Amino acid sequence: MPTIANEKYEAVIGLEVHAQLLTDSKAFAPVSSEYGGAPNTQVTPLCLGHPGTLPVLNENLVRYTIKMGLATNCKVAEKSIFARKNYFYPDLPKGYQISQYETPICYDGHIHIELDDYDKRIGLTRIHMEEDAGKSIHDQDPYHTLIDLNRAGTPLIEIVSEPDIRTPAEAYEYLKKIKQIVQYLEVCDGNMEEGSLRCDANVSIRPRGQEEFGTRTELKNMNSFRNVERALTYEIERQIDLVESGGEVVQQTLLWDPNKLETRQMRSKEEAHDYRYFPEPDLPPIIVTSDLLDEIKEELPELPDVRFERFVKDLGLKEDDAEILTESRYLADYFEEALDILDDPKAIANVVLTEVLRVLNEKSISILDFSITPERLTELIQLKKDDKINSSAMQSIFNEMLENGESPLELAKKMNLIQVSDSGFLEPIIEDVIESNPDEVKRYKEGKKALIGFFIGQVMKESKGKANPKLVRELISKKLELN
Amino acid sequence: MKNLLSVQEQLQSGKRKVTDICEEYLQTIKETNSEVNAFVSVDDEDVRKQATNIQQKIDAGTAGKLAGMVIGVKDVICEKGKKVTCASHILHNFESVYDATVIKKLKNEDAILIGRTNMDEFAMGSSTENTIYGPSKNPANSDFVVGGSSGGSAAAVAANMCDTSLGSDTGGSIRQPASYCGVVGLKPTYSRVSRYGLVAYASSFDCIGPFSKNVTDAAILLEHLAGDDPMDNSSSAKPVENYSEAVAESSGKLKIGVPKEYFGEGLDDEIRQGIEDRLKELEKDGAELVPVTLPHMKYGIATYYILATAEASSNLARYDGIRYGHRADFEKIEEELSLERKELKKAAGTSTALEAADIDSPLIRLYKKSRTEGFGTEVKRRIILGTYVLSAGYYDAYYGKAQKVRRLIKQDFLDAFQQVDVIVSPTAPTTAFKLGENQDDPLQMYLNDVYTISANLAGICGISVPAGTHSNGLPYGVQFMGNTFHEVDILRAAKQFESLQS
Secondary structure, eight states: OOOOOOSSEEEEEEEEEEEEOOOSBOSSSSSBOOTTOSTTOSOOTTTTTOTTOOOOOOHHHHHHHHHHHHHTTOEEOSEEOOEEEEOOOTTOTTSEEEEOOSSOSEEEEEEEEEOSSOEEEEEEEEEEEEEOOOEEEOSSOSSOOEEEOSSTTOEEEEEEEOTTBOSHHHHHHHHHHHHHHHHHHTSOOOOTTTTSEEEEEEEEEEETTOOSOOOOEEEEOOOSHHHHHHHHHHHHHHHHHHHHTTOOOOOEEEEEETTTTEEEEEEEGGGOOOOOOEEOTTSOOEEOOHHHHHHHHHHOOOOHHHHHHHHHHTTOOOHHHHHHHHHSHHHHHHHHHHHHHSOOHHHHHHHIIIIIHHHHHHHTOOGGGOSSOHHHHHHHHHHHHTTSSOHHHHHHHHHHHTTOOSOHHHHHHHTTOOOBOOHHHHHHHHHHHHHHOHHHHHHHHTTOGGGHHHHHHHHHHHTTTOBOHHHHHHHHHHHHHHO | OOOHHHHHHHHHHTSSOHHHHHHHHHHHHHHHHHHHOOEEEOOHHHHHHHHHHHHHHHHHTOOOTTTTOEEEEETTBOOTTSBOOTTOGGGTTOBOSSOOHHHHHHHHTTOEEEEEEOOSGGGOOSSSOSSTTOOOOOTTOTTBOOOSSSHHHHHHHHTTSSSEEEEEESSSTTHHHHHHHTSEEEEOOTTSBOOTTBOOSSTTTOEEEEEESSHHHHHHHHHHHBSOOTTOTTSOOSOOOOHHHHHHSOOOSOEEEEEGGGSSTTSOHHHHHHHHHHHHHHHHTTOEEEEEOOGGGGGHHHHHHHHHHHHHHHHGGGOSSSSSSOOOOHHHHHHHHHHHHHHHHHHHOSHHHHHHHTOOOHHHHHHHHHHHHHSOHHHHHHHHHHHHHHSTTTTIIIIIHHHHHHHHHHHHHHHHHHHOSEEEEESSSSSOOBTTTTTTOHHHHHGGGTTTHHHHHHTOEEEEEEEEEOTTSOEEEEEEEEOTTOHHHHHHHHHHHHHHHO
């Protein structure tokens, strides 16, 4: 894989991100836009492009887009209009896509991204509303292309960045931030692999210090975060090599091939479509009143940056921990639900960041599908805090809780893991251990104090994990000093 | 005069039956449609079933408000389970899966839908000659056209094949054929009647409206067509006025604007004289005639043919042969393409030349052929024109400019309506022309709409009422235009004008 280490050139990157909105119904038709129905079952005559049908605006399309705009510091246009983007394709039943052109509903925003050694502000040119096309399926019938129009009319927003991005790493962080925000707002599930978040890039290079932009190429088909970074790296390298060897960058659209790890030409400038945009006459202008704006502002959840600050400042969490906890809204929600029950941010963070995240990673599931409720988790933590169980017992019980809905206390009892802090029970075991390990006792007394761990371990083993290690340490030290 | 109210009286009293009325109309259609060609399809059995059903409701006292009205429907308005062809080959086999909002409303009020009427293909034309069904012929003289594009609907009413009919008016397509056939035709304010189920030609102009034999029926029918529709975001939420009551009342002292631009060059002398004489009579009746000016009307046709064709080029993109409608023979296309490739290879000798020649992909050729075979000449002309004016580099000069002129035209009317209630003009510059006369001269054809087109650009309402018979034996109409949502004003003016003649 090529790397970018070029003193001479810098890249100029702008990203266009399409996010599929989680509205219940389509952008302009009262029918479900949920993914995965049998082909052509989620359609109305409008979705099929039947004559005489008219689009009817789904108000949630407007609300969700405004949410995204407000969350990314955009201005919201009081009045904007829809436009038709005209082109022929079999999965575009009306022969045009309803989109926005000259007047996007949100514009002039920005977000902040954090890299290892610096922060950066990336401008957003615009966010506009549009509808998705259907799906052409080329690989199921040897002779025909099949068309599924379930997706036709699914609401999308297109988020266009300013050409403020300079490296593939910045692009990666930008995308991560966009994904985080759409998920926080619950306007999009942010799943790039399934196509609910899609990214195209405009890339050019220029000698460092030059103001003017170079000729750009457009990159498409980068269907994962990793692929965006790889494709950009490849394309920047390609452009630099080209210019260095005396060539010129040609304006064209390139497809990223994730298998071959290279870009190839899709269409040149000459073949570029003339979409013949014009105002959509079937839909009146979208008027955003200050009342509506206030209402939507009220609905906005706490955004990730703000939440992070609060976790660090008010809860006293470490920055790294706060960052991981706030990366997903749902993980942070889970954490805070637990915190509402048990006021011990550090203890909860500790379990969430280790045990919970481990399970989520192992099973590749989201926190929303995690089987242990925040209530149960806090009960477990409370057991530990009360010294009723020790750490290793906690882990065993946690693992059992994944499959078993009973309370941690019940499980601890059943698994016989309630910690024994009864010296009457522990002392015979300790004496036993000291008697059967005279060598270690001798060395301990000679000054090898680290051997205390060995004795504790032996006692824990003999007690089948139930002993309170703190008490064991205390008792053993006392015993050994006396002997 | 016989209108729905008098018919309903007879139905109520049991003197007549809806079933009989329908039989009479079916009989007239049987006798005269082969000559007039107003209807493209009439399902006798279906009509009889509707009639029987509605007669039962009348007998039970549960009939709707339009019971007794027999209505023809322009073949551009969707009726569930019926063929909706728009007189185009590309939709010759297309059946609608849903009812247009206006059809639903008519069915709810127990109107009888007697059949589908002839029209210019996709409502593009002024003569009902651009149709796969052959031209409709003027009931007054079958050598002459009926006007268009809603010519079948106008002729059906004129030839007494139904009481009323539905047409659509994008640039004059209701009012001009009403004038040519001697019936009443009303174009409502844009957005007053839902467009859901009206096959789109130019969405920011299209209006559904009624044809009738008298102003009262037009008022009654409009009352039931109009209203807000959740299926059409462009429909108006304004409450619908009681038009039928309004026309029954005296109109009081009407202020009628007379724009000099509408009585100038190009207008038939006899029509000018006829209308002027009638206006004098109205004046005697108490109306006030006020000279007004609409200076931008002369740009109407040019503006319209940029904006309407632009919208049409997009609206008609869906007819691609992929999901429904006419599709070119794909096997033939594949043969054709392989032959072209072979020929080219023979001629050029290399495969690079083959690539350079850029022969269509099978999909692109399928689009081209399906649309080439499916659309008629006038439709193609407008698609090409509309595509051109929206193209990169031309948009500002054509579409952008035309939108500005459209606003100026609208402003002219707003200014004029500050002074007057309605504006009067001839509906068309001449009486109906001969079949075939303008077929080779589209520009001459477009001039037929010179007096009607501005109302569509401005979005205001207009009505054409019969004004007399020309010495050539053909009827002609007068047009009253009213401000947006002032249907009451034009209906009253039309009613007053109508009563002059009887």
